[in-house]
Amino acid sequence: QVQLVESGGGLVQAGGSLRLSCAASGHTFSNYPMGWFRQAPGREREFVAAISWRIGNTYYYAHSVKGRFTISRDNAKNTVYLQMNSLKTDDTAVYYCATGSVAGSWDLPDEYAYWGQGTQVTVSS
Numbered sequence: 001q002v003q004l005v006e007s008g009g010g011l012v013q014a015g016g017s018l019r020l021s022c023a024a025s026g027h028t029f030s031n032y033p034m035g036w037f038r039q040a041p042g043r044e045r046e047f048v049a050a051i052s053w054r055i056g057n058t059y060y061y062a063h064s065v066k067g068r069f070t071i072s073r074d075n076a077k078n079t080v081y082l083q084m085n086s087l088k089t090d091d092t093a094v095y096y097c098a099t100g101s102v103a104g105s106w107d108l109p110d111e112y113a114y115w116g117q118g119t120q121v122t123v124s125s
Contacts, residue, residue, distance in 0.1 A: 002024070002113075003025045003114075004022055004023070004114060005116055006021065006095065006117065007023075008021050009094075009095060009119030009121045012087055012122070013123070013125075015086060017087065019082070019083050020036070020119060020121070022036075022079060022082075023078060023079050024099060025078065032099045032101065033052050033102050034071075034073055034080040035048075035049065035097065036049045036050070037098060038091075038095045038121075039096070040093040040094075045096070045109050046062065047106070048062050048095070049065065049071040050106045051071045060107065065084075068084065068085050068087075069085070070082070070083040084121070088123060089125050091123050092122050093121060096115055099113070100112040
């Protein structure tokens with residue numbers, strides 16, 4: 001059974017940084033793409049970033065985070081990371097990592113079969 005466990009969320013002031021981690025188990029981590037999504041209260045879950053599983057990774061970012069967030073993965077540790085810099089109050093949300101056999105659009109939640117429980121990120125002004 002695939003399990004994803006996020007960590008690293010917290011409270012940070014605007015302009016600050018956080019690094020989220022997502023530890024995966026129960027599948028061959030290196031064979032699957034990994035994604036980060038977020039959901040703010042009253043809003044739909046939205047795509048943040050994704051990384052492919054191929055050698056010479058391919059990266060995908062939402063326009064709102066491009067240049068500020070960096071996704072990376074360590075296949076030896078079965079872990080994916082999201083480095084978040086220059087945080088804004090609009091980045092406040094619960095952040096989820098996800099994985100699955102993405103066959104279509106990388107930014108669609110329905111493409112990901114497995115999800116973590118989420119970690120809260122709160123950015124204060």
